[in-house]
Amino acid sequence: MSYTINRMISEAGIDDVDARARKALADHGFGVLTEIDVKATMKKKLDIEMKGYRILGACNPKMAHQAIGIEPRVGAMLPCNVILREVEGGVEVSAVDPVASMQAIENTELISVARQVRDLLADAVAAI
DSSP states (O other): OOSEEEEEEETOOHHHHHHHHHHHHHHTTOEEEEEEEHHHHHHHHHOOOOOOEEEEEEEOHHHHHHHHHHOGGGGGGOSEEEEEEEETTEEEEEEEOHHHHTTTSOOHHHHHHHHHHHHHHHHHHHHO
């Protein structure tokens, strides 16, 4: 089982894909709670150059509330990370597959919520 939902955006820059990703996520009920610019962090902390790489911590509040109500410690697995990675020919977008990440928790009700979140994330990634 793959642990990410992927899409390649050809001939686009990371800033453009970032804006498109944020809009698509918002259109599907997600907000971006956190952002990590991995490229800038690696340069600052390790003086290493790398291609653009951003991690967006996306959260659908309604679904997060539902999941926490089912399994209070599930917050350790939130938010849903979406990465934007500069590659040859464009930017690869990869979103975590919540079903894959929740496999460690034996709770069928939670898996049902994870499937709904996966569908929303897949729709958002397709809309970028």
